[in-house]
Amino acid sequence: MIMFDLPVETKKQRRTYSKFRKELISQGFLMLQYSIYIKSCINKEAAQGSINLVKRYLPKEGHVRAIIITEKQFEKMKILVGNEDKNIALLGENRTIEF
Numbered sequence: 001m002i003m004f005d006l007p008v009e010t011k012k013q014r015r016t017y018s019k020f021r022k023e024l025i026s027q028g029f030l031m032l033q034y035s036i037y038i039k040s041c042i043n044k045e046a047a048q049g050s051i052n053l054v055k056r057y058l059p060k061e062g063h064v065r066a067i068i069i070t071e072k073q074f075e076k077m078k079i080l081v082g083n084e085d086k087n088i089a090l091l092g093e094n095r096t097i098e099f
Contacts, residue, residue, distance in 0.1 A: 006062035
């Protein structure tokens, strides 16, 4: 799971935000919520590899965090308001998620 909070006050900052978000998507991440993207990985090593790729295109400003959770941990997540996003359904049976 990648969580980020980037400044978007100037045109340059908005471009940086957009470029970072598009790069996450091109690397196979799906939006769970605004500024929270997830990616299903086969194991912890693959998840760490994805995090290392994200490190290559980090913006200079803002905050970006990563966390790796297991399939069982992800399945225990409770939706308190709203519905499960369509993107999550795309993961199918492979629910090992890197954040």
